[in-house]
Each structure stands twice: as structure tokens, then as C-alpha cells.
Amino acid sequence: MHRNASKHGVHLNAAKEYLIRNEKDITKPDEWLQYARQEEYIQKRTQQQRNNFYSETTNQPFFEPMLQTTTIQSRSLNAKSLGQQPITPHHNYQQQHQHTAKFNNNRMNEKQIRHPNIKSSRPSYPETKMHRSDTPQEALIDTGSAITIIHECLLKNILHKNLIKKTKNHLSANCSTLNVIGETTLEINIHGLKTEVIADVATNLITDLILGNDWIQRNKVYILTPEQRIMIRSKGKEVSTPFITPPILNYPATLTNHITIPPFSEHIVEAKVPQHNRIDVLFEPNPRLKNKALFIASALLHIEDKRIRISTINATDRQQTLSKGTKLGIATQIAASIGVTMPLNNVQERIPKGKAYIKLIPKGKEANIISRLESKNMQMITSPEEQHQCRECKQYFDTGNELFKHLRIKCYSEEIREQIN
Structure with missing residues (x-):
């Protein structure tokens, strides 16, 4: 049997493994060779798949271009030896985009801190609040930013090298x-693991600190989205910090x-x-109020006793009634560290040109149908100057008010x- 197996190019170890696992009594040499070939084929296919898997994960890029914004909060983990930890393939760490983490900045010890106020700028930038002395700091990890940027106000409150x-x-x-x-x-x-990066100092950044792709790639930061944390391995140690909820x-x-x-x-109305x-x-x-020709301006308002006062204009020839609890809009909290920047691009006007106050807006549901049909053939884009121009005397004004x-x-x-x- 040994000679027949060698003659047909079958490894004896493969056949022995098959017989031990299946516990079958095989008496005929042909059956023995058939089972040995099957086992050897399975082992080769398994080894080939393993080789292909590791070659693909090695060649894959570490970062992908776009994912959603998340925020993260720091927590101390015991430093682990890399020799005791299994190596996780890179493909598990590819999911990433914008994440916010808390970091000890410049010799700062970990303490309990407040949550950040988050906005987005790709939709928008997130906002964070930083504190003086040895309090941990919060930062936004943005894989879409090529560089690291820090706000001038935060830089004044922490230890740093010369500007x-x-x-x-x-x-x-x-x-x-x-x-x-x-x-x-x-x-x-980060929990005793020190890293360095060259950061640009900005005066109108909407958050205090953005750690960009330069810091991420240089320090080989793993952004583990399924586990809701980031991880850095360096010098045989592993540190990790979880995401925080905005x-x-x-x-x-x-x-x-x-x-x-x-x-x-x-009319001035009061909203809760x-x-x-x-x-x-x-x-x-x-925006639904515009369909009823009820116009409210965007404004910076002050909350007092959980209430704000809003000016509302009825531009129709009939009275309009709003019931209690009607949603008038959204109030967004603005922290003192936030700076708002506006693009100087054209805006879309939903109200067509013409003497809107002479030609009265039709009544009832027919008004919405007629306005939609007519607006398809009208120019919807106006320059910033035309937004605040009087249609009678052609005089320009800075604001709608x-x-x-x-x-x-x-x-x-x-x-x-x-x-x-």
C-alpha cells in the first residue's frame, strides 16, 4: 500500500488525518487512495485561500475616502504586550472617516471632563471645549483633513513649543x-503614549483641535468603527480610547x-x-411655512425662561391660524468657542420676481399648485444683492429687515x- 500511495503521488499523512477524523475501516487500497486524494486536495485549497487572504489584506490601502462622522471618548486601558495579543488583519480597521477623541495634551493627566458640542463641516466641523492646566482635551480625528489644525485660543491655554x-x-x-x-x-x-505632530494654528477654526491624516498615518492609528474605539500600537504596547457620543x-x-x-x-410670536x-x-x-406664505427670518436669539420671540409675516390677503405646538423651526445651540463662516456663493430664491405685494397670492390649495407650475419656468437663482433690493425704487439694502x-x-x-x- 505504501508503494501504491507513493506511485500515485499521495501523501500518507493526509490519508492518516482523514482516517483518524472519520474513524472508518478501509480495507481496500483503492478506497484508501481515493480518501487520501480528497483530503490532500482540501488541505491544498485551504492553504491557498489563506495565502490569498493575507496577500489581499497586505495590499489593501489602510484608509478609505468617505465615511460618516462619529465622536469618541477616552478611557484608560492597560498596556498590553504585542507578543500576547493576536495580530488582527488590517481589513478590520479600514472603516473610518471623522471621529472625535479625548486626548491628554502636553503632559496632561486624565480626569473627568465635559462632553463636546459637535457640528459638522463636511457637513460641518465639530466643536469642542478645552480647559486650562492638566485636564484631558477632546479632539476631532478627521481622515478627510490632510493636516492637523489647532485653534489659537486652545494653544494659549496649553503648554506648547514656540509658534x-x-x-x-x-x-x-x-x-x-x-x-x-x-x-x-x-x-x-494618549494614556502615556506620546506622539508629535506639526499643526497649523488658525484663528477661525470651528473646533479646538483637528488631528488630520498626517498624524493618523505617521502614528499608524487604527480606527475600529465596529468596536467604537481607536487604537495605537507602539514599542510593544497598545493603547486604546473609545468614541464619545455627542x-x-x-x-x-x-x-x-x-x-x-x-x-x-x-406679528411677534412666542415659541417654546x-x-x-x-x-x-x-x-x-x-421650510414648510413658506408654502403657506408665512415668512420667518433666520436669526440669533436669546433663550429666556425656555422661550424665544420670533417675528412672523403673513404675506397673503387672508388671515392665517397656527395651532399650539406648531413647529416653527430649529434652535441650534452656539457655544462661545464657535466661529461661523459662510460661503459667498449664490443662493436659491423660492419667491419669483414680480410685484408680489400688488398681485395677491391666490387662496386655498390651488395657490400651491399654481405656484409650482409657474415656478418651473422662472429663474430661481439670484445674486446676493438682488435678495435685498426694493422692486419699486431699485434701492439695495444690507439685510431683509x-x-x-x-x-x-x-x-x-x-x-x-x-x-x-
């Missing part, structure tokens, strides 16, 4: 410009009481916001002014 003054202009994802005044070397200390920044503003607004009039603190919020109106004041005083017809007053 090298340089003037740069970085263009962000929303076409706004970051004003960079210089660069410095930062030390990022707080809620957007609050619905709902009407406090039932209200009826007369035709062609402006579920926020206890006396803070400033950015109010954005509910100034334009409305001008119309009420001068260019509205006598009938409309009487109805407003």
Missing part, C-alpha cells in the same frame, strides 16, 4: 477660508399658544424651546400699509 509665524489660507469643504497665522509642534499624549445641539421651537395672524401683517440655560441660539425657520422697514415706510401701497398698521 512659527506663517500666513496661509486653507479652503474648507464648504468653501469657507481658514485663517492660519503660523505652525507649532504639538505633543499628543450631545444634542438642535432643539425644536414650537408655538406656545394658538395664534391668528391678520392678512399682510407682521426645551433648553434651561440662558444661552444664545441660531434659529432656522421651518432693512428692506421691510423701507417697504413699510415708503414703497408699500397705502392699502397694505394700513392693513399692516
